Amino acid sequence: MSEARIxxxxxxxxxxxxxxxxxxxxxxxxxxxxxxLAKAARMVKPGDVIQVRKPPxxxxxxxxxxxEKRVGAKLxxxxxxxxxxPDQYELLEMNRISGFINRAxxxxxxxxxxxxxxxxxxxxxxxxxxxxxxxxxxED
Numbered sequence: 164m165s166e167a168r169i170x171x172x173x174x175x176x177x178x179x180x181x182x183x184x185x186x187x188x189x190x191x192x193x194x195x196x197x198x199x200l201a202k203a204a205r206m207v208k209p210g211d212v213i214q215v216r217k218p219p220x221x222x223x224x225x226x227x228x229x230x231e232k233r234v235g236a237k238l239x240x241x242x243x244x245x246x247x248x249p250d251q252y253e254l255l256e257m258n259r260i261s262g263f264i265n266r267a268x269x270x271x272x273x274x275x276x277x278x279x280x281x282x283x284x285x286x287x288x289x290x291x292x293x294x295x296x297x298x299x300x301x302e303d
Contacts, residue, residue: 167229169194169213171202175233176242178215188215210245219258220251235263 167175170185173194175240180186188194188201194201195214211226221278225244234242 165229166206166208167202167231169196169201169205169207171231172207172226172229173213174214175230176224176239177233177236178222193217213243220247220254222247222251 170182170189173185173188174182175177179188183282189201189203189205192200193216195212196205196207198214201213206224206229208229209226213224215222216223223246225246226242227244228242230242275293
């Protein structure tokens with residue numbers, strides 16, 4: 164039965180752009196194999212389920228072949244199966260359409276107007292209003 168290092172495998176099947184980034188994700192505790200935290204040197208074998216947390220979502224992959232040599236994008240489906248649940252993709256979509264959080268690249272710093280619009284959108288009305296009545300602290 165063939166085995167491969169988790170960092171090499173994730174790089175080989177193009178989950179991460181470089182092996183260094185894959186190893187870093189393992190070190191930060193973002194990679195699980197069959198539910199257990201994985202170090203970069205941990206071996207994977209066919210049938211293992213890998214979970215990779217790339218905020219805001221957690222991707223899940225099933226290992227079909229353990230490889231350590233990078234393959235072309237067309238061959239990736241033979242090496243792994245994406246078993247990420249649809250609700251994770253809904254999270255990604257919600258994050259994408261939630262407006263101000265991710266500004267378009269190249270638009271620069273938010274303006275004062277942007278900040279005011281964002282505050283108006285996020286702060287509930289009753290939070291910034293003064294009380295309509297006076298507290299009566301006089302002792303009679």
